[in-house]
Amino acid sequence: MTIPKSNREITRKTIGQLLNDIAAEYPNNMALVHSDSNIRHTYNLFLSEINRAARGLIKMGIKKGDRVALWAPNSPEWIISQMALAKIGAIVVPVDHGAGKEDLRYILEQSGSRSIIMAKELELELKLQSILENTIVIDKKLYPDMTSWQELMEMGDKIDLKALAQRENEITPDDPVATMYTSGTTGKPKGVVLDHYSLVNKSIFSALRQGLNNHDRLCLFFPLFHMFGNTCIVLAGLIKGASIIIPCATFEPSKILSAITNEKCTAIYGSPSMLITLIDHTEFIPERWKTLRKGTIGGAPCPIELMRKLVEDIGISDITVAYGITEASSWITMTRPDDPLDIRVSTIGSALECNEVKILDPTTGEDLPPHSQGELCTRGFLMKEYYNMPAATASAIDKQGWFHTGDLGEMDENGYVTITGRLKDVIVREGVATYPTELEEIIYKLPGVSEVQVFGFPHPEKGQEIAAWVKIKEGTQLSLESLGKYVKDTVSKEKEPDYYKLVTEFPMTRSGKVQKFKLAEMAKKEYLG
Numbered sequence: 001m002t003i004p005k006s007n008r009e010i011t012r013k014t015i016g017q018l019l020n021d022i023a024a025e026y027p028n029n030m031a032l033v034h035s036d037s038n039i040r041h042t043y044n045l046f047l048s049e050i051n052r053a054a055r056g057l058i059k060m061g062i063k064k065g066d067r068v069a070l071w072a073p074n075s076p077e078w079i080i081s082q083m084a085l086a087k088i089g090a091i092v093v094p095v096d097h098g099a100g101k102e103d104l105r106y107i108l109e110q111s112g113s114r115s116i117i118m119a120k121e122l123e124l125e126l127k128l129q130s131i132l133e134n135t136i137v138i139d140k141k142l143y144p145d146m147t148s149w150q151e152l153m154e155m156g157d158k159i160d161l162k163a164l165a166q167r168e169n170e171i172t173p174d175d176p177v178a179t180m181y182t183s184g185t186t187g188k189p190k191g192v193v194l195d196h197y198s199l200v201n202k203s204i205f206s207a208l209r210q211g212l213n214n215h216d217r218l219c220l221f222f223p224l225f226h227m228f229g230n231t232c233i234v235l236a237g238l239i240k241g242a243s244i245i246i247p248c249a250t251f252e253p254s255k256i257l258s259a260i261t262n263e264k265c266t267a268i269y270g271s272p273s274m275l276i277t278l279i280d281h282t283e284f285i286p287e288r289w290k291t292l293r294k295g296t297i298g299g300a301p302c303p304i305e306l307m308r309k310l311v312e313d314i315g316i317s318d319i320t321v322a323y324g325i326t327e328a329s330s331w332i333t334m335t336r337p338d339d340p341l342d343i344r345v346s347t348i349g350s351a352l353e354c355n356e357v358k359i360l361d362p363t364t365g366e367d368l369p370p371h372s373q374g375e376l377c378t379r380g381f382l383m384k385e386y387y388n389m390p391a392a393t394a395s396a397i398d399k400q401g402w403f404h405t406g407d408l409g410e411m412d413e414n415g416y417v418t419i420t421g422r423l424k425d426v427i428v429r430e431g432v433a434t435y436p437t438e439l440e441e442i443i444y445k446l447p448g449v450s451e452v453q454v455f456g457f458p459h460p461e462k463g464q465e466i467a468a469w470v471k472i473k474e475g476t477q478l479s480l481e482s483l484g485k486y487v488k489d490t491v492s493k494e495k496e497p498d499y500y501k502l503v504t505e506f507p508m509t510r511s512g513k514v515q516k517f518k519l520a521e522m523a524k525k526e527y528l529g
Contacts, residue, residue: 010516014085014086014200022043023044030243032244037135051087052157054167055163057156058159060152061134063089065113068090070085073097073249076246082094082230085177088168089170093341095181096225097119107189116136117138121334178193191388198381204236205353209334209352212294213241215266217291218267219245220244221251257288267293268292268295271298273452273506294316299513304346304445307319320337322349326383332350333417335349352417356381371410375423377404378403380496406423408422409476420437420438432495436455436516437454439454446478452469452470454467456520457519457528466495468487468501469523470503471502507522
């Protein structure tokens with residue numbers, strides 16, 4: 001079953017052009033608030049700072065098409081850099097601020113980045129400094145052989161204003177604007193090349209689906225190096241003239257909870273793990289979230305019980321659930337704010353109006369009818385390529401232009417999609433296929449469960465074995481015996497896990513995705529030796 005694109009008007013503008021338009025329309029709206037430093041930029045000042053940085057980058061010799069790595073935690077300078085690079089036609093390469101030396105070297109070398117903008121607290125080894133032509137440090141302090149943020153901005157003050165205008169006129173919507181590396185839950189990250197056209201339109205249509213407007217105040221604690229942070233929250237919010245509230249540089253629940261209250265945030269965004277951490281925190285008081293009405297849960301499947309608590313108990317009435325991937329320029333499907341709760345707790349929504357989705361048989365490649373499980377595919381506003389990986393690009397996007405996500409799902413007759421697992425996550429034990437999400441949803445219903453991960457790991461005789469590792473809520477009592485008995489009484493024997501464990505945390509990427517391959521490695525070592 002295929003859901004066609006809408007005939008709704010598509011925008012052909014660059015990110016820079018849209019920023020200019022929004023700043024002209026809402027000059028006195030607050031664009032950016034950084035709680036830690038009490039920085040507050042109206043759109044007028046925000047655009048001025050972006051333009052200063054852009055002119056400074058031109059003065060440094062950054063040309064259209066140059067790749068510039070951005071290696072820092074969340075800060076106003078991160079967003080200003082992102083937008084300044086877009087304005088001058090450079091390609092931003094976001095890097096996880098927690099990346100190790102080898103990961104950083106891989107991304108710099110694979111992307112061909114010759115310049116980097118980095119946080120002052122991060123250390124760049126000498127070998128990497130030698131391959132870089134420009135190193136900009138986000139700090140006022142001067143550094144040998146490097147350029148401070150203050151120096152960059154001062155350089156921007158000394159260049160003719162016409163230089164930026166001329167450069168902006170050279171940029172087209174089809175030009176690449178970012179190379180974002182996949183999170184690497186398995187294998188080496190791939191550089192996903194994205195253009196202005198796709199990021200702008202996906203952001204416009206997702207903001208429209210959420211009902212965002214220029215009065216909204218979006219709480220940003222998701223890492224900016226990830227598309228969820230820099231596109232799904234920042235770009236979508238800025239395009240509507242909304243305010244971006246940054247509570248902290250990295251995920252700090254106490255500061256986030258304070259910012260939601262003090263800044264009167266209206267929208268919250270995060271992975272299920274992040275939101276669970278916030279509402280389980282000792283400082284969480286539901287009444288202090290009374291201004292929150294909107295937002296999006298994404299990055300991982302949302303447990304039904306979490307969604308019910310957010311909507312019914314806390315009152316975030318219009319929160320949506322969305323599904324997206326970097327290769328599709330952000331969100332693919334999203335629920336609607338006015339969808340009945342049962343739709344929002346059981347599906348990932350329907351296709352955005354700017355793209356198509358379908359379910360196909362991964363074995364035959366044939367399109368499947370409603371309520372049939374198969375691989376989810378999408379078409380519309382996809383990546384340009386995996387950078388310097390033509391074979392990987394060709395295997396991901398078929399000749400008809402469909403991107404194969406690797407996710408298993410079903411679609412109903414109204415176009416609403418349910419994710420049932422990953423093709424590679426399906427557990428086959430003694431010939432019986434088990435989908436982890438089915439078992440996870442059952443275990444989530446057990447009182448006291450905060451988070452659960454069901455996964456398979458290699459077994460010499462059975463092919464795979466099933467394990468369920470559970471994190472319980474603080475102050476609650478749940479034994480392995482009662483957990484095992486509950487599952488045994490609820491599921492069929494052939495799908496029942498043989499191994500259970502109570503844990504305090506899960507191995508995760510910084511973008512909030514649990515690394516199931518690490519869980520499998522740990523389980524194999526622990527249970528099989």
